Amino acid sequence: MAVDMELELMLRPPALPMAPYPSKVITLANGKKMVVREVQREDIPTLLKAVHPTIFIHKDFYDIVGSRLYSELVGMYTHRTANEFCLVGQIDGFLVGMVNSRMYSAKTGMSLHTLAIDRGLRVGAHLFAAKMEHHIEYLGQEEVLIVAESPIGFRRWMIEYGLEPTDIPHELGGALSFRLTRQLYFETKSRLVAGDRPVPQELLEVAQREIVIASEADIREKIAGLKGR
Amino acid sequence: MRDVAIIGVGMIPFGRRDEDTLVDMLAYASMKALDDAGVDAVDALYVANMGGGVIQRQTAIASALVDRLSLLPAAADLVENGPASGGSAVKNGVLAVASGYYDVVLVAGGEKMREVTGWRATDFVATLTHPETEYPYGITLPGMAGMFTRLYMEKYGVTREMLVQIAIKNQTMGALNPYAHVEMMITKEGVMDSPHSVVNNPPAATPLHLYDMCPVSDGAAAVILCPLNRVKELTKNLPVVVAGFGQATDTHTLAEREDPTDLKAVTLAAQQAFERAKMKPEEISVAELHDAFTILEIAESEHVGFFKKGEGGKAVLEGKTRLGGQLPINVSGGLKARGHPVGATGVAQIVELTWQLRHELPKERQVKGAKAGFSINFGGFGNNVVAFVLKRGEK
Amino acid sequence: MKEITAYKCKKCGRIHYPKHERCLTCKHREFEPIHPEGNVKLLTFTQIFNLPWGFDERFLYIGVVQFANGVKAMGQIDAPDGADLRLGMTLKAEWEPVRTVFDEPVYGLKLKPLG
Numbered sequence: 001m002a003v004d005m006e007l008e009l010m011l012r013p014p015a016l017p018m019a020p021y022p023s024k025v026i027t028l029a030n031g032k033k034m035v036v037r038e039v040q041r042e043d044i045p046t047l048l049k050a051v052h053p054t055i056f057i058h059k060d061f062y063d064i065v066g067s068r069l070y071s072e073l074v075g076m077y078t079h080r081t082a083n084e085f086c087l088v089g090q091i092d093g094f095l096v097g098m099v100n101s102r103m104y105s106a107k108t109g110m111s112l113h114t115l116a117i118d119r120g121l122r123v124g125a126h127l128f129a130a131k132m133e134h135h136i137e138y139l140g141q142e143e144v145l146i147v148a149e150s151p152i153g154f155r156r157w158m159i160e161y162g163l164e165p166t167d168i169p170h171e172l173g174g175a176l177s178f179r180l181t182r183q184l185y186f187e188t189k190s191r192l193v194a195g196d197r198p199v200p201q202e203l204l205e206v207a208q209r210e211i212v213i214a215s216e217a218d219i220r221e222k223i224a225g226l227k228g229r
Numbered sequence: 230m231r232d233v234a235i236i237g238v239g240m241i242p243f244g245r246r247d248e249d250t251l252v253d254m255l256a257y258a259s260m261k262a263l264d265d266a267g268v269d270a271v272d273a274l275y276v277a278n279m280g281g282g283v284i285q286r287q288t289a290i291a292s293a294l295v296d297r298l299s300l301l302p303a304a305a306d307l308v309e310n311g312p313a314s315g316g317s318a319v320k321n322g323v324l325a326v327a328s329g330y331y332d333v334v335l336v337a338g339g340e341k342m343r344e345v346t347g348w349r350a351t352d353f354v355a356t357l358t359h360p361e362t363e364y365p366y367g368i369t370l371p372g373m374a375g376m377f378t379r380l381y382m383e384k385y386g387v388t389r390e391m392l393v394q395i396a397i398k399n400q401t402m403g404a405l406n407p408y409a410h411v412e413m414m415i416t417k418e419g420v421m422d423s424p425h426s427v428v429n430n431p432p433a434a435t436p437l438h439l440y441d442m443c444p445v446s447d448g449a450a451a452v453i454l455c456p457l458n459r460v461k462e463l464t465k466n467l468p469v470v471v472a473g474f475g476q477a478t479d480t481h482t483l484a485e486r487e488d489p490t491d492l493k494a495v496t497l498a499a500q501q502a503f504e505r506a507k508m509k510p511e512e513i514s515v516a517e518l519h520d521a522f523t524i525l526e527i528a529e530s531e532h533v534g535f536f537k538k539g540e541g542g543k544a545v546l547e548g549k550t551r552l553g554g555q556l557p558i559n560v561s562g563g564l565k566a567r568g569h570p571v572g573a574t575g576v577a578q579i580v581e582l583t584w585q586l587r588h589e590l591p592k593e594r595q596v597k598g599a600k601a602g603f604s605i606n607f608g609g610f611g612n613n614v615v616a617f618v619l620k621r622g623e624k
Numbered sequence: 625m626k627e628i629t630a631y632k633c634k635k636c637g638r639i640h641y642p643k644h645e646r647c648l649t650c651k652h653r654e655f656e657p658i659h660p661e662g663n664v665k666l667l668t669f670t671q672i673f674n675l676p677w678g679f680d681e682r683f684l685y686i687g688v689v690q691f692a693n694g695v696k697a698m699g700q701i702d703a704p705d706g707a708d709l710r711l712g713m714t715l716k717a718e719w720e721p722v723r724t725v726f727d728e729p730v731y732g733l734k735l736k737p738l739g
Contacts (some may be wrong), residue, residue: 004382026428027418027419027423027425027426027429028425028429029413029415029416029419029420029429029430029440030413030414030415030416030418030419030424031418031419032419039513059247076524088397120411120413122428122430125428126428129428151346151348155347155348158498159680159681159682160682162682190427191427191428191430191431193428194424194425194427194428194429195425195469196425224247225240226244226245226246226412227244227245227411227412238633262722274640274691346677347674347678348675348677351674351675351676351677352676352677352678355676359642361642362641362642362697363698365723365730365732366683366684366686366698366699366700366722366723366732366733367672367675367676367678367679367700367722367723368672368686368698369672369674369675369676371672371674372670372672372686375670375671375672376668376669376686376687376688377668379668379669379670379711380668380711383711416683431673432671433672433674434670434671434672434674435670436670481659482641482642483688483698483700484641484649484667484688484696484697484698485640485641488666489668489688507713553648581690584646584679592680597658
């Protein structure tokens, strides 16, 4: 069905100007180079293929993270979420994790989800840090509101960053938000945010050429298999 | 006293076994050991487990296992001796056979730790510390190891690079072991040299970092013991002889050790094992040491007599403890990569050494011509230690 | 510090904390109860980041210290991230809450850098 642009424009949320996230490269514990970069709307159908199997992993809260992330990405693709961005981590082109988030206002960021597909390499920690880096350093925001859906997330974000509790209900289910302020970000940056810029051209080209998605079976095994950490 | 042989071994891959209960895992490993030996009845079981009562709220696990395996009415005992439960259970099995009271004994060790969050698992292991003078402060086993490492580095010149090289060696070997929990290789660049290693390998219990620690794992392992003189009638397998064992204890609290860098129980357990075996450390072809923390592989290799004090770390840098080196240590990947389901570990070490001494492993993991193996199972923070010397037997 | 009772062997003088039925050195069974006093010397320490259930802090410093009268004990060190702690340094010892269990404080040895 053709899109009725007149109606469509009424349905789309207003958009704030958003600076792009400059790509970076991180050397992981296994020596592999993970390129972290912002993806565009047209990449979303590819990303959905990686998120889909996680919806059915009833372990470590992957089901709630996967299903919400899936709908948020669909929302971004169909212009139903305001000011959303998505960063991915790729090793040799393969998608190893992704994070998404949005600007709630010019001043406040609303952190959405972090999904690690390859586990045990701190991919999630690196990508979450990149998301905070984008909110504070490139989008120039004053604060980011965060909640955790899993104990792993709680431990990683609330305790490692020393986030401030608030009584502000978060968009994700209304749980009370924790807050990363600009000041807290810069206090913790040296131990939590890593990466080099610019990304060497050949690495960036491999990442941009194709976001390679592992098979659904591989994704399930990486996340929920015997060796899943 | 009779000579004791290991005639069957079994193990299930370590990792995160959400689908299996603790008794499931013990049963699977036990069935493999029974089938490996080719026996279908035993006189007694010794079952090693530390946390069933705390984590699973299940007690009397030996009674549950003997029934599950249809080995009734065999005698069955649970052995809980902290992270040395496995070694203790094997030792009890060896004593039972050596004494002449039992002929065929199954020893199984298992632990299911991933059922709870890391916080709970850390707290569970910390319950082995002193309940008044240590536990309330929030001390953990990694914390004990951190305090020990600080002193050991200062006294013996152990460097961070030595520790990192142990982690690399053991994770490289673990990647070749299908039973290992961690199959991921790491590089020095990724965990130490790159500025990004600050995030990859953060401090965990200073001066130790994340990659100095073993993972928290689920798993089980089992062995079958019998008198050496009955091997031929019971099994077709080449026997592995329990040439010697030792066990020693040290103060419960770390603060009461006169020299906290001296792991007296390790030294004594090893001495007893070598004396009983009438062997020397130089005669060992392959060793499984208790590297719950990388520092322990160095400290134990020195305390048991493989290297002089202060030389263990250098030996690592020189490659002497790699496969193909002078004395390969933790070819299985050790606790660092195979994982550390606490009750299973001491038994898993014996399983690995048995495979090595039977020359059954694939080439990339086999210590060529291995004749004698050695293990250290380190309980508490070195307050209860079990050592074994095993020898390849004859057909 | 009355909250800590250590036990000095009446035969060989070895100091025990916690209590033992027999001396760890000479097996003697009689002890003189003693209390540690004054500042302490830091024998070893660690900064632990992955804390057990019951602690919500990002890290804890834990050390083993020795009092002037020879009593050795574990305690929490009250110091900020990146504190310049050194082996052998002198710390002040206090008896303060070290954790909370069921909303009730649990007291223990709290060690503080001087000055």
